[in-house]
Amino acid sequence: MNDTPPMFGALRLPRSILFGRGQRAALGSTTARVGRRALLCTDERQAAQPEFAAMLADLAAHGVETHVFDGTIPDLPLQSIDTCIEQVHTFAPDVVIGVGGGSSIDLAKVVAVLLTHGGSVRDYYGEFAVPGPVIPLIAIPTTSGTGSEVTPVAVVADEERGAKVGIASPHLIPQVAICDPELTVTCPPALTAFSGSDALTHAVEAFTTLARPIDPLLTEEHVFVGKNVLSDHMAKLAVTNVFTYLERAYRDGSDIEAREGIMLASLAAGCAFGTAGTAAAHALQYPVGNLTHTAHGLGVATLLPFVMQFNRPACAPAFAELAELIGLTGEDEAARSQAFIDAVADLFARIDIPLSLEALGLRADQQDFVAEHSLDAARLIKNNPRPLDLPAMTTITRAAFAGDRASLVAA
Structure with missing residues (x-):
């Protein structure tokens, strides 16, 4: 008699994961297949890098109009999310791209939720509170640690509560993750x-x-x-x-x-x-x-x-x-x-x-x-x-x- 317990497995992942040196050059073509108006969420340091400028040029070459929000703040306080929404509301993006560390990618996730479903960030705390699919997300990590480019979670800092809070939903998983190790070489x-x-x-x-x-x-x-x-x-x-x-x-x-x-x-x-x-x-x-x-x-x-x-x-x-x-x-x-x-x-x-x-x-x-x-x-x-x-x-x-x-x- 076989006493080995039955196997069970589950993975929730992006539709596409690209990994390797130089893969960031696929951003323009990849984005153009899912949208024509792209919001890029990043931070001030990343926005000043020549690699970021090359990404913007690649997007433009593929007919994608862009708006850059470079005000990501570490730990993602709610105010920074509200600021981003205020800036991009009239731009009306149809794809959101997170470029940077975990906070930039998490910002992209939360902004995609709010642009799609409205309301307040607090409406989506916990598990399964996001009611449906969101604006397509593309994630490009520039650090090697958070894994946010493939996960169903975003963490924000709720200053009124004095706590970090998670939003967890399969709808937060980016459609595409582009992981290019050349983008991490400048990490101190x-x-x-x-x-x-x-x-x-x-x-x-x-x-x-x-x-x-x-x-x-x-x-x-x-x-x-x-x-x-x-x-x-x-x-x-x-x-x-x-x-x-x-x-x-x-x-x-x-x-x-x-x-x-x-x-x-x-x-x-x-x-x-x-x-x-x-x-x-x-x-x-x-x-x-x-x-x-x-x-x-x-x-x-x-x-x-x-x-x-x-x-x-x-x-x-x-x-x-x-x-x-x-x-x-x-x-x-x-x-x-x-x-x-x-x-x-x-x-x-x-x-x-x-x-x-x-x-x-x-x-x-x-x-x-x-x-x-x-x-x-x-x-x-x-x-x-x-x-x-x-x-x-x-x-x-x-x-x-x-x-x-x-x-x-x-x-």
């Missing part, structure tokens, strides 16, 4: 480090999310459906590439092979978590990011080794499998799973990721706030492989603040 070392660490966090959390009971309606009832055989494949590709290429890209930004490898890792990790979801590290990062005003990737990377240590009793086999994937050995599953957690922490230390929340800038009197408000991210909490409540989040937060993974071994 720090941005390379925390972007790549973000990709590893996405991959590890996607690979260890709670697997849900198999149900034909799972993807209809949940944006993030948990660990599955297809997302696992993408997550493993991402983990392999991060360990192979991230430190190289950090040490030498002109290493184009490393830039290719880490951009592929980011893309694969986005494919993985865009369907499987993420968990505790991302839930904790929401309040941490609000309090410390630090980059998302920096926060999740600081938290990840502590979350992994807490989760290890629930997913030691998965950690052991990832250990074997990157060539780590150990006499048994327990040793290999711990070796993988240690390897993640060691990699982050070598690329100067902070070793504790205190080093990240969190104050001691803010720890309880972080633990309490991390539970607000219900879509992430339900994904964690080990049950989470306030005492559990407090335990993780205090260990991460002190930089004391050892305290989580027996937790």
Whole structure:
């Protein structure tokens, strides 16, 4: 009798993904097939790059009229979204292109929703609140980390709530993702480090999310459906590439092979978590990011080794499998799973990721706030492989603040 459990897999992806050096040259032709009036969402630095000017020329050569909004602000405060809508309302774009890091691509997503369906950004918080398809989206990442070019989520900063909030809907997945590693060569070392660490966090959390009971309606009832055989494949590709290429890209930004490898890792990790979801590290990062005003990737990377240590009793086999994937050995599953957690922490230390929340800038009197408000991210909490409540989040937060993974071994 075969006791192997049945397989289940799910992926939600763009209609087209282009990856490789020089692929940005396909933008004009690609855009012209879906629209003739393109809004480009980017930031001031990106808009000044010669590569961006070349993209505008390519669009013009293919008969596409453009409007550039270069006012993207990191973490995407609601005011910046309103400003963009005010500027482009009369332009009436029929395609929206996000060029830049995660905030620029997320801005494109949210603006596409508002231009299509109207209302306020707050109308779309949570899962499945976007009522239908949106203006076609094209995403061109210039960093290797967020994976937003292939995911169904956008994160905004709601200053009135004092919180970052997610909008999650399959309608947010861009129609086309163009991933050109040449656009990342100018990323400074720090941005390379925390972007790549973000990709590893996405991959590890996607690979260890709670697997849900198999149900034909799972993807209809949940944006993030948990660990599955297809997302696992993408997550493993991402983990392999991060360990192979991230430190190289950090040490030498002109290493184009490393830039290719880490951009592929980011893309694969986005494919993985865009369907499987993420968990505790991302839930904790929401309040941490609000309090410390630090980059998302920096926060999740600081938290990840502590979350992994807490989760290890629930997913030691998965950690052991990832250990074997990157060539780590150990006499048994327990040793290999711990070796993988240690390897993640060691990699982050070598690329100067902070070793504790205190080093990240969190104050001691803010720890309880972080633990309490991390539970607000219900879509992430339900994904964690080990049950989470306030005492559990407090335990993780205090260990991460002190930089004391050892305290989580027996937790």
